[in-house]
Every structure is written in structure tokens, then in C-alpha cells.
Amino acid sequence: MSAGYIDEMHEAFHSDLVYRSEDIPLECSPKPRDMEHTLHGVMKLNGLVIRSLEEIAGRGANAVTYRAGKKFGHEVAKYFQKREDVEGALHELSDLLRGQYSFEVWKPEDKETFIIEENGETFIYLVFHDCIVRQTLRRNGLDQGGPLCQTLFGYVVGAIEEITGRKAKLEIVHTGPNACLKKLVLK
Amino acid sequence: MEIHVDKDACVGCGLCVKDCPMHVYELQDNVSVAVRPNNCMGCLSCHEICPAQALEHRGIYAARRHYIDIKVCEMLRKVV
Numbered sequence A: 001m002s003a004g005y006i007d008e009m010h011e012a013f014h015s016d017l018v019y020r021s022e023d024i025p026l027e028c029s030p031k032p033r034d035m036e037h038t039l040h041g042v043m044k045l046n047g048l049v050i051r052s053l054e055e056i057a058g059r060g061a062n063a064v065t066y067r068a069g070k071k072f073g074h075e076v077a078k079y080f081q082k083r084e085d086v087e088g089a090l091h092e093l094s095d096l097l098r099g100q101y102s103f104e105v106w107k108p109e110d111k112e113t114f115i116i117e118e119n120g121e122t123f124i125y126l127v128f129h130d131c132i133v134r135q136t137l138r139r140n141g142l143d144q145g146g147p148l149c150q151t152l153f154g155y156v157v158g159a160i161e162e163i164t165g166r167k168a169k170l171e172i173v174h175t176g177p178n179a180c181l182k183k184l185v186l187k
Numbered sequence B: 001m002e003i004h005v006d007k008d009a010c011v012g013c014g015l016c017v018k019d020c021p022m023h024v025y026e027l028q029d030n031v032s033v034a035v036r037p038n039n040c041m042g043c044l045s046c047h048e049i050c051p052a053q054a055l056e057h058r059g060i061y062a063a064r065r066h067y068i069d070i071k072v073c074e075m076l077r078k079v080v
């Protein structure tokens, strides 16, 4: 992955903001009029969740939501440029998710490269910053990591598969109120 | 990323040490110390778990918040 691409990503997620535990957010960000894309995304996603529920009812909530997300990912990514390289695919993916989710390629200090090989697996860590699923769960007082998160998993996997033509898997490593760490396993 | 632990507020419970997936904190003399701040990916789950509200992160990207109830905020503004 090129240094320019990584620097550009890191620049976008860096600020001089000081965040204290006791800070209470007093307003929505961004302003509601800037959220049109997000709202459209939610509406589309909900429609697909319902349709998929009808198709495979009884198979368990996670299976349903994962499938709905994956369909959405494949459907939307169909119109994007096909890429074989991971960097290109992640570029396409971040364009695709804009307005609903944002993510950054990430690595712990002790790793040399962003593409990590460990225990026979090749993967990339992705930190998801903006996420409509997390916002929805927190608005409703629900735990993170459950069926609704599976929609995002499916979405990312579907889109990556569509763009690269390769199989992929996404695993959750950690969830937080401000960001979540995920592992994109490349096959 | 700069992480500051308020030593006077920290009660040494070690919850942040256990919670952080990146092993950013260590307990030293019963106080949490951010020993690997560059490993922090800004999830802020440590803020949520710390009973003493002793933590402060600088240079963090604050995720967009879509779930704030405007009416509740108006009420809060009057008292905060």
C-alpha cells in the first residue's frame, strides 16, 4: 500500500480536538441537512433487510442481516470499477461508503506493514470511525456487535468481493462508542 | 495521539487496562499509565468504562453523532 494513500487517510482522521470523559455532546453533527446521503442509505438498507427477512425467515437474525448487508454491498459495488489490488479496492470501498461509514487502514506499532500475515492468515485492520449502525444502536440503547453490525459486515464483504472478484471475511476485534476495530481477512 | 490520565482521579481499578484491546495502559503504583499511546485507535471504550472519568485523549477523530435528541440538548444547554 502506498505511503501517500496511507498518509492521506491518516490526515483525514487526525484533529487537535481534546476529548474528555465528561464531555456531553450537545448537538448532532453534521447538521441534519448534510445527512441526506446517510438517510437514503438507511432507507435502502432497511428495505433490503425486510426483503431478505422474507426470503430466509427462521434462519436466525444474524444470518438474515448479514445476507441483507452483503446483497447491498454487491448491488452498490456493481457500478464501481473492478480492482484486483487491495489498495484500489479499499479506495473504491471508501467512496462507496461515504456519508454512511468511514474507515481507516490501521496497524499496531509493532507491525511493519498494513497487510499483516499471522497464523497462516493475511489480513488488514480497519478502524471504522463514522458508522450509522453504531449510531442506531446507541440511539436505541442496544449492544454493539449484534445482528445490526452484521449488516455492515455483509456490506463490506459484498462490496470487496464485487470489486476484487475474491472472497473476503470481516471479523470484529473491538467495539467502542467512537470507533470499532475490524479485521478484513483476504482469501 | 496523546493520552492523559488524571492521577488524582484514577482509583487504580485497572478496568482500562483490561478493556483496551491494544494494551495501551498499564497499572504502575496503582495508577493507570498510557504506555503505548501510539497503539490507540480512538474507540473510546476506555472512556466509557472508567468509573473515575480520569482519561483524556488529544488529537482524536470524533465520529459523527446522529443520535442526539435535539430537545434533550436544548434542555441540557439551559443547565450546563
Ligand code: SF4
Pocket (backbone or CB within 6 Å): A176, B019, B020, B021, B022, B023, B024, B039, B040, B041, B042, B043, B044, B045, B046, B047
Ligand atoms: S480509545 Fe480504545 S484503543 Fe485507545 S486507549 Fe482507549 S480502549 Fe484503548
Ligand code: SF4
Pocket (backbone or CB within 6 Å): B005, B009, B010, B011, B012, B013, B014, B015, B016, B017, B031, B032, B049, B050, B051, B052, B053, B054, B055
Ligand atoms: S479505568 Fe479509570 S480509574 Fe480505573 S485504572 Fe483506568 S484510569 Fe484509573
